[in-house]
Amino acid sequence: xxxxxxxxxxxxxxxxxxxxxxxxxxxxxxxxxxxxxxxxxxxxxxxxxxxxxxxxxxxxxxxxxxxxxxxxxxxxxxxxxxxxxxxxxxxxxxxxxxxxxxxxxxxxxxxxxxxxxxxxxxxxxxxxxxxxxxxxxxxxxxxxxxxxxxxxxxxxxxxxxxxxxxxxxxxxxxxxxxxxxxxxxxxxxxxxxxxxxxxxxxxxxxxxxxxxxxx
Numbered sequence: 001x002x003x004x005x006x007x008x009x010x011x012x013x014x015x016x017x018x019x020x021x022x023x024x025x026x027x028x029x030x031x032x033x034x035x036x037x038x039x040x041x042x043x044x045x046x047x048x049x050x051x052x053x054x055x056x057x058x059x060x061x062x063x064x065x066x067x068x069x070x071x072x073x074x075x076x077x078x079x080x081x082x083x084x085x086x087x088x089x090x091x092x093x094x095x096x097x098x099x100x101x102x103x104x105x106x107x108x109x110x111x112x113x114x115x116x117x118x119x120x121x122x123x124x125x126x127x128x129x130x131x132x133x134x135x136x137x138x139x140x141x142x143x144x145x146x147x148x149x150x151x152x153x154x155x156x157x158x159x160x161x162x163x164x165x166x167x168x169x170x171x172x173x174x175x176x177x178x179x180x181x182x183x184x185x186x187x188x189x190x191x192x193x194x195x196x197x198x199x200x201x202x203x204x205x206x207x208x209x210x211x212x213x214x215x
Contacts, residue, residue: 001040001073005031008044021049025058032065041066041074048079053204056080060201067092082200084117089199186210 007027018026028046035041046062047055059080066074067090076083087093095117099110107125124140189210198206 002036002038003034004040004042005035006042006044007031007046008042019049024049028062032062032070035066035070035072037071039070039072041070041072041076043074044077045079046076053208056082056200056204059083060086063093064090079121081118081121082203085200087117182214186213 007024024046028043031041031043043062047057047059049055050058059076059078060083063074063076063083063086066072066076067086084095087095095115096113097116097118099112099114100122101108101110107122124137124144127140128137189206193206
């Protein structure tokens with residue numbers, strides 16, 4: 001190897017007025033401009049300092065550049081599950097995941113890498129290990145279940161994100177329970193999707209279009 005480049009950690013540069021994301025992008029730019037085929041690049045969670053769509057788009061583009069242009073050996077740690085699809089589109093990409101074992105309501109991290117991508121994240125379990133109170137963890141699981149089910153309220157916000165339901169309150173409506181022409185059209189779009197042929201970038205474009213139509 002000629003050089004080793006790393007982009008790991010998160011910190012603001014308050015003295016220079018730079019946010020965590022700006023520091024991250026500045027360091028990433030230095031890597032993509034200087035890495036050669038003989039370099040080793042270690043990247044940790046590129047794109048986490050901004051919105052999900054922007055972050056995923058940047059992470060995807062950086063990974064493609066390092067594969068296609070630089071051609072260097074790269075370790076790219078990420079929580080963006082969509083990036084696993086790069087292994088199907090780029091011949092030299094391999095997915096590895098950290099092995100875990102679920103025992104009842106506990107998750108045991110085995111400190112071992114296995115071939116393949118992760119099927120889910122374990123953020124709430126890590127938060128539990130860190131000592132977050134049980135009531136916060138229970139609320140987080142409730143909101144997560146709601147978001148995974150795509151439940152939204154009349155304003156298009158996650159129904160449970162507004163706060164827990166009190167005694168006697170009616171359950172929140174599901175995404176397609178309202179007689180709304182826009183939602184009906186969105187339902188038809190969803191049912192007509194070929195998920196096996198849908199690339200992550202195309203999925204993001206669809207989500208942006210649906211958000212615009214429902215706004």
